[in-house]
Amino acid sequence: MNTNPSKQPTTNSLTGDTTMACTLFPGTLEITKFWLSRWMIATAFVVATAYAVAANGLAYAQPADTPAAETVSPPAAGTEASDASAVGDSAMADAVVEDSALPGVLMLAIVIALFVVPMFIGNRMSKALKMPDHGWKIALAVGTLAAAAVVVYQGEIKFGPDLSGGITLIYELQDTSAAVEGEDNLPDGSDRSTSGQRQLVNQLIGALSERVDPSGTKEVTIREYGLGQIEFIIPMASTQELEYIERRIYTAGSLEFRITASPVFKSDREIIELAKKLPPGEREVRIGDQKVAEWMEYKLEEFGPVEEEVGFLVKRMAGKTPQALILTNDGYNVTGEHLKRSSASFDEQGRPQVNFTFDQMGAFRFGQLSGNHTPNSSGQTYHLGIILDKKLLSAPSIQSKITSQGRITGSMGKEEVDFIVGILNAGSLPATLNKEPISREQISPTLGxxxxxxxxxxxxxxxxxxxxxxxxxxxxxxxxxxxxxxxxxxxxxxxxxxxxxxxxxxxxxxxxxxxxxxxxxxxxxxxxxxxxxxxxxxxxxxxxxxxxxxxxxxxxxxxxxxxxxxxxxxxxxxxxxxxxxxxxxxxxxxxxxxxxxxxxxxxxxxxxxxxxxxxxxxxxxxxxxxxxxxxxxxxxxxxxxxxxxxxxxxxxGTDLLNIDFTGGSSVTMVFKDDQSMPYAEVKQLLDNTELADKNLSLVEVGETQTRYTVSCVEQDVEAVQEILHKTFGDQLKTYQIELEDVASVESQARSPLPQRLPQVTLASFQEEAGTEEAGAQDAPQDEAEEAETPAPNEALESSLEPDEQPEAASAAEATEKAAAAPETVDPYAGGTKAQLNFNLGEDMEGDSGIGYESARQLVQDALEATGHSGTALEVSNPEYQPGSARRFARWDVKLALPAEEAQEVFDSLKSTASDQPLFPLANKIGGRxxxxxxxxxxxxxxxxxxxxxxxxxxxxxxxxxxxxxxxxxxxxxxxxxxxxxxxxxxxxxxxxxxxxxxxxxxxxxxxxxxxxxxxxxxxxxxxxxxxxxxxxxxxxxxxxxxxxxxxxxxxxxxxxxxxxxxxxxxxxxxxxxxxxxxxxxxxxxxxxxxxxxxxxxxxxxxxxxxxxxxxxxxxxxxxxxxx
CATH class of the missing domain: 1.20.1640.10 (Multidrug efflux transporter AcrB transmembrane domain)
Structure with missing residues (x-):
């Protein structure tokens, strides 16, 4: 290699002229690089740390007034617009409160001090010690240690759930029925881990982890909990922080870019007329088999009330929800799937905004969509609807073709921008969770x-x-x-x-x-x-x-x-x-x-x-x-x-793996109020059971010393419940049941009931394949023939005849058969109905209600105890969704029994339930x-x-x-x-x-x-x-x-x-x-x-x-x- 500088000048990070000048004065470049490197490192380190301190304590100023909408300014002739502006939410309802309570001026003073004081100290000490080459070193040492001390003093050292306790949240998939169908369609003997539903939950857990704890440093545990449910164990957090996390959990994150329907354009008018004829409950507009538009929610603060006309937007009120009409037949389907990255920055007015960049395919589609909707010859403009989770965030006008980059601006605060950026970078969820968790509990440190x-x-x-x-x-x-x-x-x-x-x-x-x-x-x-x-x-x-x-x-x-x-x-x-x-x-x-x-x-x-x-x-x-x-x-x-x-x-084998890998069971038990027991005593008693060798974990729920959650690798939930019942006996709370509105089921035919009928459970969407058939076979086949009472009416007979039931009827088939039955005939006509209220006493606060499976099992046990094991029953609640584990305090029950026999069942139900321990939450849990x-x-x-x-x-x-x-x-x-x-x-x-x-x-x-x-x-x-x-x-x-x-x-x-x-x-x-x-x-x-x-x-x-x-x-x- 030729190293002669006169023949081969180099250009590192400096410009060519500077480098050439340095070669004329030997040693200048080395001296320059020597001092630049050291002071730049020191300055960068201190400034970066100081900036982080400032970011931890300073809030972005939010403009008091912002326009309702803004458009993209037309670019200069011959140029191409590179971004699309939009108006975001005016405020974040559940924004996170800033961690620091220090005034902004004081915080700024600290930042300046962290930068200036170390440099001053380093300079003075180096001169006093006659060590000029140590000035930057001392400044860097003092600056970094001082910055770290300020961060630790001002901030908060957070601990995981094992040290400080936390909050447990259990969410359900919105489409629990699909989860149940996927489970029921599995072949006999197959494991749940092979089901599509399990794979979906695992994918969802991965996506949620990326959202809630992308760095993995917050120690949030996310794991499968039963069928179609996910449990979150979150370290102790403030109410605002918890609300922020919850919002990230249930927000689907589906981003779309669509054109808004406008009466200005002739091509949209037919669609608008069809859309206005739809009832409030219907959202999709179709022409033949093609979906051409959809009503989507928007915020009143952004586009005004429905009565306020906006030229580029068609509105309506569906119940209490304001909706705008969005076209969906553009043919390009530009979604967040093609986003490469998004980031937070500021617009020209100093307001926070979201920047986003498409990948190659997204840029092509976005360019086609915007390029085909530029202003027409009359100057009329189209508006680009930016939609997150079927909610219209903004609708800026399109002035020219937009390609790979865009931005969302407007009246959004820093928290809202950070939230949207986090959601977009994490990607949309493969499935959506219900907005409200089915369980929310505060727990003690998981280690004791x-x-x-x-x-x-x-x-x-x-x-x-x-x-x-x-x-x-x-x-x-x-x-x-x-x-x-x-x-x-x-x-x-x-x-x-x-x-x-x-x-x-x-x-x-x-x-x-x-x-x-x-x-x-x-x-x-x-x-x-x-x-x-x-x-x-x-x-x-x-x-x-x-x-x-x-x-x-x-x-x-x-x-x-x-x-x-x-x-x-x-x-x-x-x-x-x-x-x-x-x-x-x-x-x-x-x-x-x-x-x-x-x-x-x-x-x-x-x-x-x-x-x-x-x-x-x-x-x-x-x-x-x-x-x-x-x-x-x-x-x-x-x-x-x-x-x-x-x-x-x-x-x-698998015995080498603990519950983090294998999963197991989780059961919450409740002691009677006068039987509270400290953690150490409960743990000691459990250590003497067979659960001690099964990764036993005990967590106190609340602060009353009456609620504890037991987790272990044992896969049989009922076996764990039996061990707990055997260990603590009558110290555990039991079910309390109250009976209301007992009455006969009315019918047009009024045919008397047989004394014994094959078992049918119309609301039992979670039954495993073959359960109904087994129940039918258990019932005596000749008892109905020998009864002196007349035969039941045809509708009842057809609904209860076991020979006509398929071997493994799916939930969908059961629903179709129920829908096909005459609406005027109740299959339980002549039977008895009642409302059962579970755990509504004053001493049951926090434990009221019961899940569908538990409620049905209690009624089934009472039928068997009174000799009516083959009797048809129905357990229902208007708000219950098939497959859901949500607890309800009230359940409607119908029995295919006359009033006297039904009362006997209800009395047995109240008696036997009072002896059964209450386990508010009990389910299988997945590994981490x-x-x-x-x-x-x-x-x-x-x-x-x-x-x-x-x-x-x-x-x-x-x-x-x-x-x-x-x-x-x-x-x-x-x-x-x-x-x-x-x-x-x-x-x-x-x-x-x-x-x-x-x-x-x-x-x-x-x-x-x-x-x-x-x-x-x-x-x-x-x-x-x-x-x-x-x-x-x-x-x-x-x-x-x-x-x-x-x-x-x-x-x-x-x-x-x-x-x-x-x-x-x-x-x-x-x-x-x-x-x-x-x-x-x-x-x-x-x-x-x-x-x-x-x-x-x-x-x-x-x-x-x-x-x-x-x-x-x-x-x-x-x-x-x-x-």
Whole structure:
């Protein structure tokens, strides 16, 4: 390459003229880049942090008056309009209140102070210390720490439901009947997971996760709850925040671009006339079989009342809903499906607006739609309706062709703009949920107060233990490490508060581990400084060389972990995305504090002569072990451990997975008001049942100590209910039933009823296939023939004859048959009807009502108890939707029995119901990891490994280094997985050892998945340190030998053992003192740290040597090339 600047001037980020000028004055470019880079980094970091603080506390000013509508100004001749303006909602009804209560002026002053004061301090200190090159460094350090402190002080550290409790919401799909049909159409013996409805719910959960918690840091749990229902567990939030989340849940997010119907255009008039003839309940306008227009809701604030004429809009009032007529026959179907991205910005008047960009297909369709509706020769303009969820947001005029970009402007506030942007970026939902949840409950911390207390204590002890160790071992350098550790903690907390991320107990434990691992970087630096001092270097030179030579190793080790973290965030399931975010922040901040902040402290201490000599303790001196001589033995031990562990994995099967993966049952029980019981006592009683070994989870609902939700992996909900009934007996609330409006069912024919009729349930849309037939077969076939009473009327006979019923009648067929029956004849004519009121007493507040299935089952049990098991019955409520689990206090019941016999059934119903415990909510729950998420998790791991190999290949110039590191990673994960699987056999076979070592029957959960990812990062750190020394010792030697590898391992043995010791100290304390909440997580880390240290010496290094020799053999073969 020609490097002569006179012959080959370069143009980097500077202009060509500037670069040429610099070449005329040697050194100018280097000096310029030197100062620009440092001050730009410092300024960018401080300003970015300060801006984030400001964004957290300042509100956008909203204009007081805005026009009702605005149009796009015509572009200059020959140009093409690139955007479409629109008017949005005037205000967000359920806007989120700003987090900060500080006045805007004070907030602005803080922002300015965070920018100016650090620069002033840095400048003054650098002059006082006569260290001019440290001015920007001190400014950056002070600025970042001050900004983080302000964010933490002003903001709020949020905790997950396991630590602070939260809110549970259960929503239903709007089309529950479709869900039921999909379930009923499954073949016998098929699993629900194979149904289309289950797939739909899983898709919906994925879309909702992207909306509610796109970063995965808010710790919102979303899982399937029964048939066609979804449960949300949200950390404790304000009313405004909760309303905002709920709005994101039920908003479908379907965006459309349509032309509004206008009487100005002749082609629209016929459609308008047809539309005006439609009754208020009908929305679609059709000509033949083609839908040409649709009435859609609009806001009165935007387009005025129906009586107020708007030339470009046709209006009507449907009940209390104002509607506008929108054309749907444009042929282009431009929807949000083709949006590439959307963002928030400001329009020319400083008002918030939504910008959106189409992909190639969307731009083509949008261009065709707008291009065919430009103003006509008379100057009359078309208007583009921008519609979100069948609601007209705006209707700007189209002045010219619009292509790939557009915008929605108007009287929207910042919150409304942010909401729309979030909805559009997340995409529309594959299905829609009802607006109101069927259940809303406040819950206590899911781990229980005692578990939370133990976990927090273990975390504090771990943090203190690491700091004490560093102080005792490294003396002054240990003080510097503790300062860096505290700064790291402050910066991580600042970012977590800024992102409004919620800490879970495993998350806090992981934070401590991250901070402990950040100490590893300090250990690497300090041990390098020790080496330099031992060679006779002066203190200043030892500090410079120690930091300089350790920095590249630290960067290499952390970048490989950073690759894993980024892949986790971008590809892995939403449930572990939050871990990826925390890991990314922790890695960056640990490098910043260890490499940058620690160096500043050392430089100032040395410059001021506060540090004249650096003393450190030393446990491990120079060694000369033959590690590679044990490679065969260690390899055999590793293979045996992996084989035994994998055998245990396959033997345990699904028992190795906890409720996060398998799902299970969730049952809410209610104690009588005078039988309230504290959490600890309830938990103790349940721990003595068979549920204790089934991932038992107990959560207190409310604050009365009378409502608790029990979750476990047991798939049989009724079995869980029986265990709870057996455990708590008459302490549980029972059903209360009141009877009203008992009367005979009138009929024109008035035919008397037979004494016994086959079972038919007209409202039983959730019956499994074959239930009706089975009920018919159970009824005696000859009893009706022998009855002395006349035969029933024809309508009743035809509706109740079992021979005429199909083997598995679907809900649709039942509805068609009911519709085909004569309206004047009730199939229950001559029978008895009544209204049943469930749980309406004063002591049943919060538990009133009952679901359809439970109500029907109670009536069915009463029929069987009185000898009327074959009697037809109907349970109904005008507001009930087939398949819904919503509770109603009142249910109408019809029985094909005369009044006296029906009264006997009702009396039995009241008597038996008073003995049955009340379970307001009881259903199957899905796992937090669905099938497609498991695929994503596997893909994330594979891509991480490929990325690691690629980076190490790039850094070490040979692919064998990357492959050897991956071999060690796979070894560590497999051994740790095997130890988790073997824990069950240790507990059952040698309980004494299990008890002494605190080993339980561990199962893989989401926190343990996070532990595996942590192990990958930790194992890489040690391996990279060894590999870096191997590369340094090897130098320019052409071949890698056993002697080089052994010498490298011995030279790094001290720092390897010390870094492992500090991390192991943390995780052992977490394991011993942390309690149930983090016990499995900590066990995985204990095993992972030990195995990771072992593998970096005895697995990765021998693998590297073997692969290198194989590549060397290949290089001697003329037909092959070296790797």
């Amino acid at each position: 107060a005692e578990t939370v207390r133990m976990g927090r204590k273990a975390i504090i002890y771990s943090l203190v233990a690491v700091m004490v160790f560093m102080l005792l071992y490294y003396h002054f350098a240990g003080v510097v490490a503790c300062v860096a550790l505290a700064a790291n903690l402050l910066l991580i907390l600042g970012f977590m508060v800024l992102f409004k991320a919620a800490f879970t107990l495993p998350g806090l434990a992981g934070l401590v581990l991250t901070i402990g691992m950040s100490v590893d970087a300090n250990v690497l630096i300090f041990e390098r400084i020790r080496e330099e001092l031992s060679r006779g270097a002066a203190l200043r030179m030892a500090i410079r060389n120690g930091f300089g030579r350790a920095t590249q190793t630290i960067i290499d080790a952390n970048v490989t972990t950073l690759i894993t973290a980024i892949v986790i965030y971008k590809i892995a399931p939403d449930n572990v995305k939050g871990f990826g975010v925390t890991l990314i922040i922790g890695i960056v901040m640990s490098m910043y504090t260890a490499i940058f902040l620690s160096r500043i402290v050392f430089d100032i201490a040395e410059k001021t002569r506060s540090l004249k000599q650096l003393s450190m303790a030393q446990l491990i001196g120079q060694t000369s072990f033959d590690f590679l001589g044990k490679k065969v033995l260690c390899g055999a031990v590793s293979l045996v451990l992996i084989a035994v562990g994998l055998a245990a994995v396959f033997d345990r 990891i669905a099938g497609d998420m498991k695929t994503k998790a596997i893909a994330a791991i594979v891509i991480s490994l490929v990325g690691i190999v690629a980076y190490i290949w790039f850094r070490f110039q040979r692919v064998v280094y990357g492959l050897a590191a991956v071999v060690a990673l796979i070894h560590d994960v497999l051994v740790t997985l095997g130890m988790i699987a073997l824990s069950a056999f240790v507990v059952s076979s040698i309980p004494g050892i299990a008890e002494a070592l605190l080993i339980e029957k561990f199962q893989i959960s989401l926190p343990i998945v996070a532990a595996f990812l942590t192990i990958i990062g930790y194992s890489l750190n040690d391996t990279i340190v060894v590999f870096d020394r191997i590369r340094e010792v090897k130098g320019k030697s052409p071949n890698l030998t056993s002697e080089i590898v052994n010498n490298s391992i011995n030279q790094t043995l001290s720092r390897t053992m010390l870094t492992s010791a500090t991390t192991l100290l943390s995780v052992i304390l977490l394991y011993v003192l942390g309690g149930d909440g983090i016990h499995g997580f900590a066990f995985s880390l204990v095993v992972g740290v030990i195995v990771g240290t072992y593998s970096s010496i005895f697995i990765a290094s021998p693998a590297l040597l073997w692969m290198s020799r194989q590549s060397q053999v290949g290089s001697t073969n003329p037909n092959s090339r070296a790797a």
